[in-house]
Amino acid sequence: xxxxxxxxxxxxxxxxxxxxxxxxxxxxxxxxxxxxxxxxxxxxxxxxxxxxxxxxxxxxxxxxxxxxxxxxxxxxxxxxxxxxxxxxxxxxxxxxxxxxx
Numbered sequence: 001x002x003x004x005x006x007x008x009x010x011x012x013x014x015x016x017x018x019x020x021x022x023x024x025x026x027x028x029x030x031x032x033x034x035x036x037x038x039x040x041x042x043x044x045x046x047x048x049x050x051x052x053x054x055x056x057x058x059x060x061x062x063x064x065x066x067x068x069x070x071x072x073x074x075x076x077x078x079x080x081x082x083x084x085x086x087x088x089x090x091x092x093x094x095x096x097x098x099x100x101x
Contacts, residue, residue: 003028005035013041018050023057033065044069049080054088062098074099 001019008014015032017025032038046062048054066076077099081089089100 001025003032005032005037007037007041011041012043012045013038014045014047016047016050019052021048021051021054021058021061023055026057026061029061030064033068038069044071044076046076046078047080048078048082048085051082051085054085059088059092059094062094066097073097077101 001022001024002017003025004016004018006014006016015029015038017029021029033044038044044065046065062076062078069076073096078089078094079101081100086100089095089098094100
């Protein structure tokens with residue numbers, strides 16, 4: 001499990017989650033979206049391409065990120081969820097809170 005960040009040349013901040021996205025990543029994930037680059041970014045992406053599973057604490061972390069960055073519904077994009085993660089987003093109606101691609 002790990003959290004990696006990167007800022008693109010066009011000021012897009014990406015957080016990539018590898019492995020299970022759960023409570024054990026709380027501090028790493030919070031530090032990622034609280035850093036100066038994240039706060040200054042014009043767009044925010046959470047990349048779940050290498051994420052195996054998520055749990056309810058991860059859903060809460062995503063909502064906390066949204067509040068911290070003062071981003072309204074759909075302003076943070078979640079990309080590359082696998083079928084299991086996508087099903088969780090569908091059941092929890094996260095598509096109404098985030099742009100999911």
